[in-house]
Structures are given as C-alpha cells and as structure tokens.
C-alpha cells in the first residue's frame with residue numbers, strides 16, 4: 286500500500302479477508318496530513334496508537350505522547366523512550382500560561398471580578414518589572430517589606446510585600462511605569478509575575494477613584510471579590526496544583542526543559558503522563574492546550590523542519606473543542622490543537638489523535654485530517670462525522686463500522702484511494718488498558 290521507494294514504512298496489520306496480505310503503510314502517507322484513530326471504547330484505538338508509536342521507534346522518528354491515563358507507561362522502560370509524569374516528576378510553569386488560561390483557571394465572575402483580576406495582574410507585572418530593574422530607578426528607601434521608588438515629579442510608587450500599593454497613592458507614577466514597560470505588561474501570552482501575590486494585590490486594587498489619586502479602601506468591591514479570592518487561594522494552596530504549575534519551588538523539573546532535552550536527544554518517544562492530574566478546574570485541558578501551543582510555537586520557528594514530530598493525543602475528546610466564554614477575551618478558546626491541525630503540517634509538526642467521539646472534534650480540525658483509522662463505530666452521528674470528513678469513504682464500507690471486532694479497523698484517507706478493512710497487528714508493547722474480566 287502506498288509504498289514509495291526508500292520511504293519509511295510501518296508494518297501495520299493484515300487484510301481482514303486475506304490474513305496473508307500484510308499491510309505496510311508509508312509513514313509519510315499516514316501522518317503527513319494528520320491522522321485520527323477513532324472508535325468506541327474497547328475498539329482498539331490505544332493498541333493501534335501503540336502500533337504506530339512502535340513503527341516510529343523502528344524508523345528512528347520522533348513522537349511525543351500526551352497520555353491522559355498512564356496507559357502508555359508500559360513504554361517507560363524502553364531504551365528509546367523518555368517519560369515524565371506531571372506532578373510526580375515535572376511541572377508546567379504557570380509563567381508559560383497565557384492570561385486567558387489564568388482566567389479559565391480562576392474563573393472571575395461578572396463585571397466586578399474580571400476587571401479587578403485583570404488590573405491586579407497588570408499591577409503585579411509592573412511590580413515584577415520594577416523589582417527586576419531596581420537599579421535603573423531611583424529608590425528612595427528600601428526595607429524587606431517595602432521599596433519606595435521615586436518616579437517623575439518626585440511622586441512615589443510603592444511596592445509593598447511585592448505588590449503595588451494603591452490606597453491613597455497618586456496614579457501618575459503607576460501610569461508612567463505602565464507606559465515604560467507596556468510591551469512586557471501587555472504581552473498576554475506569558476504570566477511573568479509572582480502568582481502567589483494575586484489575592485493580596487486584588488485587595489490593593491479595591492480602592493476608590495478620586496481622579497488623579499486613588500482613594501481609600503473600597504469595602505464593597507472587596508466584598509464582591511471574596512469568592513474570587515477564595516477560589517484563587519484554593520487553587521494556589523492545593524498541593525497538586527502547586528506541583529503541577531510550579532506555584533512553589535520543588536525538585537521537580539520544568540516540562541519545557543524536558544521537552545527541549547528530548548528534542549536534542551537521540552530518544553524517539555517522550556511520554557508526558559497526565560495520570561496524576563485532577564479532572565477539576567479544566568486543568569487537563571489548559572495543560573494539554575498549553576503544551577500544544579508551546580510545540581506550535583517551536584514549529585513556527587522551524588525547529589521541526591529537519592526532524593518532524595508526531596504529537597499523539599489519546600482520549601482527545603478530553604482536550605479538543607473546549608471553549609470558555611468570557612467578555613474580556615471574546616471567546617477564550619483552548620484551540621491550539623485546532624491551529625496545529627490547520628497550519629503546522631508545513632512546519633513538520635503532525636497530530637495523531639485518538640478519540641471515542643469524532644463528533645467532539647471541532648469541524649475545523651476534523652476537516653484537516655488526511656488519514657482515518659476507524660475502529661468499531663456505532664453511533665450514527667459519529668459515523669456521519671467520519672463520512673463527512675473523508676471523501677473516499679463510500680457508504681458500502683461504512684456499513685461495516687458497527688460490526689468491526691477488537692483491533693479491526695477501516696483505513697481511509699487522501700493517500701489511500703480505496704478504504705481498506707484490516708486487522709491491526711498486536712503491538713509488541715501493549716498499552717495498559719485491557720478490559721477487566723468479569
């Protein structure tokens with residue numbers, strides 16, 4: 286099948302109706318327009334993904350797996366595989382999250398909390414700039430708790446316990462510094478400030494407005510912010526989150542560093558384990574999306590041109606098609622996989638997503654996918670989603686989708702002129718997903 290001379294191939298399975306016919310797929314044809322493995326639970330998706338990863342290892346390619354359940358931990362002892370489990374041995378620094386990710390996390394409500402949170406983040410970024418560039422400013426006095434900066438016209442900007450003091454302070458010095466560091470402060474793609482101070486800074490933001498001066502403490506605004514502050518404190522003090530986002534220092538390694546090392550190493554696979562990540566506050570989506578975004582940016586810089594990367598995302602319905610609406614970031618979409626599907630083929634970053642529910646994949650992503658490996662599918666809408674996205678899938682073949690056995694699949698795609706019904710070979714390393722016996 287689609288064998289080009291010298292092209293790297295993956296021995297994938299046998300024809301269902303002729304067990305002697307071995308099906309070997311060109312790696313290029315499989316992944317070059319992204320690949321989706323779909324099917325109901327127990328259909329064999331994870332085994333198929335494992336088979337594909339095996340092929341990539343044999344061909345000395347490179348792949349990263351986002352492993353939501355730890356199924357692929359069976360690979361951890363393979364000498365070609367690097368693994369890292371978030372929370373247990375690595376973290377994704379909150380400083381690499383976008384401001385909208387933080388909004389998804391903290392969920393500021395309504396018309397009071399959102400502007401206050403935004404303002405508090407702005408202030409903390411200014412405080413961070415002031416502290417980092419202390420020697421470039423004139424410091425009037427400094428104690429452990431408080432640094433007083435003298436800004437233009439002898440007006441003061443006070444950084445108190447790392448936060449900007451606003452109560453009864455003049456606005457001008459703040460605005461001056463805001464414009465000075467505007468590029469850094471308005472860069473919403475990073476969160477470079479001390480996140481542990483957010484609640485304190487929110488308190489500082491609750492002041493009256495007296496024109497050129499901020500007034501005294503505004504108890505009503507503060508009251509309206511209580512639920513936000515409680516939510517933030519809960520998240521910042523949660524042991525899992527602390528370890529996951531690096532809210533406090535630990536011996537764990539930064540995931541970004543691990544990815545960089547992996548890319549430079551001669552290992553073939555990096556497993557990023559999500560098995561210990563809790564399911565609340567949408568942290569799984571935020572993290573997967575942030576990892577996707579990081580890889581997307583690397584690909585845009587041309588890092589994968591010479592050595593393409595396949596990003597495997599199992600149980601992709603957990604991560605795709607997630608939208609969070611709020612009025613500040615018109616629709617805060619966790620859409621980096623969508624963008625990868627649309628633009629990163631040219632840059633050598635390819636997606637291979639496995640999901641039970643094709644209808645959960647955003648249409649934009651689905652229509653970019655060139656190869657479908659479909660295991661058993663029963664639901665009508667799911668079958669339709671596949672049929673719509675795939676021109677060569679004629680009705681005759683789709684009729685078999687509900688009756689496929691475990692490990693049986695129909696292969697369709699732009700590089701495969703005819704849909705092929707096949708049985709996938711058992712992978713040498715089986716994922717840890719067997720159905721318990723009753």
Ligand SMILES: Nc1ncnc2c1ncn2[C@@H]1O[C@H](COP(=O)(O)OP(=O)(O)OP(=O)(O)O)[C@@H](O)[C@H]1O
Pocket residue numbers: 324325326327328329330331332333641660691692693708709710711712718719720
């Ligand atoms: N190619 C295969 N050959 C033989 N048996 C298979 C094959 N693939 C899967 N199976 C059997 O089917 C079971 C379920 O497979 P798998 O875990 O890959 O399903 P899945 O589609 O990933 O399910 P889920 O959506 O629940 O994750 C496996 O434990 C295995 O026993």
Ligand SMILES: [Mg+2]
Pocket residue numbers: 330331332599718
């Ligand atoms: Mg699975």
